[in-house]
Amino acid sequence: MSEADVLRQEVLAPVADVGGPQQPLLAVRGLSKHFAVGGGLFGRGGVVRAVDDVNFSVDKGEVLGIVGESGCGKSTTARLIIGLIAPDKGEITLDGEPVGPALTLRELRRRVQMVFQDSYASLNPRLTIEETIAFGPKVHGIAPAVARARAHELLRKVGLDPSLFADRYPHELSGGQRQRINIARALALAPRLVILDEAVSALDKSVEAQVLNLLLDLKEELGLTYVFISHDLNVVRFISDRVIVMYLGEVVESGPVEALWTDARHPYTRALLAAMPSLDADHRTQEAPISGDPPNPIDPPSGCRFHTRCAFAEPVCSAEAPRLMPTGNERHAAACHMVDPASGHSRAPVASPEIQHAI
Amino acid sequence: MSVNPLSAPIVDIRDLHVRFSGERTVNALNGVDIALAQGEVLGLLGESGSGKSVTLKALLRLLPPRRTTITGSMHVAGQDVLSMDDEALENYRGGVVSMIFQEPMLALDPVYSIGDQIAEGVVRHKGVSWAQGRARALEMLEGVRIPSARRRLDAYPHEMSGGMLQRAMIALALSCSPKVLLADEPTTALDATVQIQILLLLRELQREMGMAVIFVTHDIGVAIEISDRVAVMYGGRIVETGKLRDVVKNPQHPYTRGLLASTIHGAKRGVRLETIPGAPPRLDRLPPGCSFAPRCGLADAACSQGEILAVPLGPQRNVRCIKLATNIAVPVGV
Incomplete structure (x- = not known):
């Protein structure tokens, strides 16, 4: 096996399981994040206790739904798990491995990926679809040709024909197609956990159903675990095993x-x-x-x-x-x-x- | 579509076409007929780009005149909307027809207090004094159940929560007792526990004031909570209309059927959902004939030829489909 093949196998296959099926894939203990607001020019400031001493775990292969109204902290929780913001307190463990200085952001991204609500804002308008999906693998040292092949494989997985879509730009696609691209990009590094933050909320109803079916299929095929955040209880009920x-x-x-x-x-x-x-x-x-x-x-x-x-x-x-x-x-x-x-x-x-x- | 002959409709839209020109030509509405009786609530149901918001904006003449071509006719309370001059429009907007929007924060003026914004409209439309206008504002805020309404009169939009703002916008829209209220997804941006409060409030106010309402939504559940009658839009046309119960319990158009089947409401966990393949059409490239044909399992060559006419199935019940079992023997395109 050449060096490139070894790298390909290492990066494009999921990180190996450590703790066995009994150990939760994600465990969150005492997680807190407070934001200071106001203050400055207009008088007294306050503290938004966006996430306050939150505990939960997600089993391997499970879908955990998180529901609540605006300001309940569900999106902040997602951002904390994926390391977009740092917690004030608490610990996050991925298959027994504590998320923190020991696990670099680069390594964390191989394990956890996220799909956001706004399919357009979360794609780089200057990159073609193929470049977008291949970007992550390239950063992780995969040869451009291999990363491109990976992008095409993922496009097929999310139901888009690579010969039609690989060279297009985000603005040329519909909302449903763009969200498929975001899902493909999230899967490019073979993560074990995918956080879906209102990922189907902005889609038309007939398209929402298609994307939900796709998410179920991909979970089955790739053995994924989801944290599914939504304000829509019908959708959460449909896709989740457990709910907080x-x-x-x-x-x-x-x-x-x-x-x-x-x-x-x-x-x-x-x-x-x-x-x-x-x-x-x-x-x-x-x-x-x-x-x-x-x-x-x-x-x-x-x-x-x-x-x-x-x-x-x-x-x-x-x-x-x-x-x-x-x-x-x-x-x-x-x-x-x-x-x-x-x-x-x-x-x-x-x-x-x-x-x-x-x- | 024929108008209900029993009573003169308060809103009478016939064969309305709206075309936007510019870089691309967008055929936003392609022959919309709506006849709305006094005191009736019509739910306009559709996905993005189906033409539901454009219908409301056309009815208030809010579309940019330079880029918009409107043909057909619109009459509200006997007045010809398309022939109104600026002065007539001023009296019409807010006085006869009023509108509430999805984002109250964007619809209300941030630099005037809620009370002043309501009073301004009342003074302008009813010719009363400022004090009387403010009194009406207070009455309206109490009417939409805003707690400590007197204090809220002097509040600015940024000082109020989303649900309270939406109540304030409803108070503003209804302050001059319009005959018709247009509602453009007014609960979509609200939290679930607040949405139901606003829907119940609208239902109650509609009954009290006896106004007609056109309520635009993409959410079937919301349409069921509010409507007497629903019209399902697709590609700038109404593809099915009828009494709420008839449409929900016995949908006829393949698109309506697909839409109802693909809703997640009560779907079994983990079992694949029934879906409509493909995506809604682009309005600058509408397919000829039935615009749903490319996604429809029943479609054949005939569906893509000529205009598809609405087939009457009963009083106020129409379906724009040539594949209806009931319609097979009837020649179409007559």
Whole structure:
């Protein structure tokens, strides 16, 4: 085997598995990112607690959905995982390997890639499609001819004919085609984890379905793991195995998708689900599940951050922040005083010995 | 398409064509007919480039006159919209027909308070005093359920959240009691829990004020929540229209069927979605005949020849397709 072949095999094949199927591909512990805002000329500044002590893990081959409204910290979480911004606190581990000084950005990019919402803004308008996709492999030392062949292979994988598309520029393509290019580019270095941040939100409905099918096929074929961020609960339900729900920088509930849809425990999750437009013309929504807008993430409410909009709020809710507690369903947890027998909330379950034991 | 003969429509659009010229010629609308009764809510459903926003802008004469060629006819409340001069347009916009937009932050003026912006319109259209205009502004802000409305009168757009701004824009649009409200994806930029609040508010205000509404959206769920009747647009034409229930439960046009089948609502997890192949057509290169034909599984040579006429299936129910089972024996193009 020539030196080039060795390099090709090393760079264009996924990084080898380390911990086996039991070890999560991604583990996030105590992740926090705060942004200072204001200050300067116009008086006092504040701190946006964009992501605050967030914990979750993603198994190998799993799709983890992250849902929440604007300002809940879902995109900041994505940017932290892929190293676009540095966390203030917390650790991120990829298949047992801590992300940090030991794992260079270059090595991190071989393991994690991202697809963004705006398909046009995330492509370089001066590069042809082929150059765009081949760019990453070239940076990683692959010979231009090999990188080009790789680009063509990926174009075919995402359903675009290389002979028609390789030499085109982003502005010559439709939104759906551009998002396919972004997916192809994300796959060019054979990552194990792909973060999809509202990747189908800007697409027309008929095209969105095509891209979702493509994502399912690629996951199957390449053994990928996805973190799928979206505000659209229908899409999240369709593609995810597990879901975490975020509100003002915190995880308020997490669990398998069916448990969340049929047995949501956090009032915010229930409100989100109830806020989806009805699809039955005979049974339209009659009442909004919650009123008002999400509060400003600068100086969020005390205690449970949702208590200002919650119909069940009691004094304990503004005094004390609830922790994520197991609900009794497998891998299902919610951060609500109504789930915690010890909280003193009038709707909390009566503590049973087994549950206390389990905690 | 024939107009509902039972009552004179408040909005009567016939054979509307809109063409933009410039570097390329874009045929944005290619024969749109809409007859809207007083107090009716029409959901205009379509993907980007289908012509739904252009229809609304044409109705308010907001399209750039130099580059736009409009043919056909538009009448609102008996007035001929296409023949209005500047002065008539000023009275018409906001007074007879009013519009709310997707981005309230861009639609409202950042340097005037919410109260002043509403009062200005009321003073101009109703000829009342400034104090009366401000009183009307307060009444409107309360009407759209803005908490502590009196304080919000003097707030500037940047001081309000997205949901509150959208409420303020609705208050502004309705302050002169227009007969017709045009809504261009007014909930698309909002969070889910806020979207449903705005939809319910619009439904309530529409009933109270008895106005007609044309509500543009790409989201079938939103259309179901708000509409009495829906019109599905594709390639600058209405390809199917009918009562909400009829269209949603019994879609006839292959595009409507595909659109309903490909929505993720209630799709089974991990099972491939049914999709419409291809992408919406470019309006500067519309295929002849039915513009959906290149993506349609039923299409044959006849679909790409001549104009495809709307086939009436019942009162206010039309489908623009020559492949309908009900239509096979009927000669087309007559």
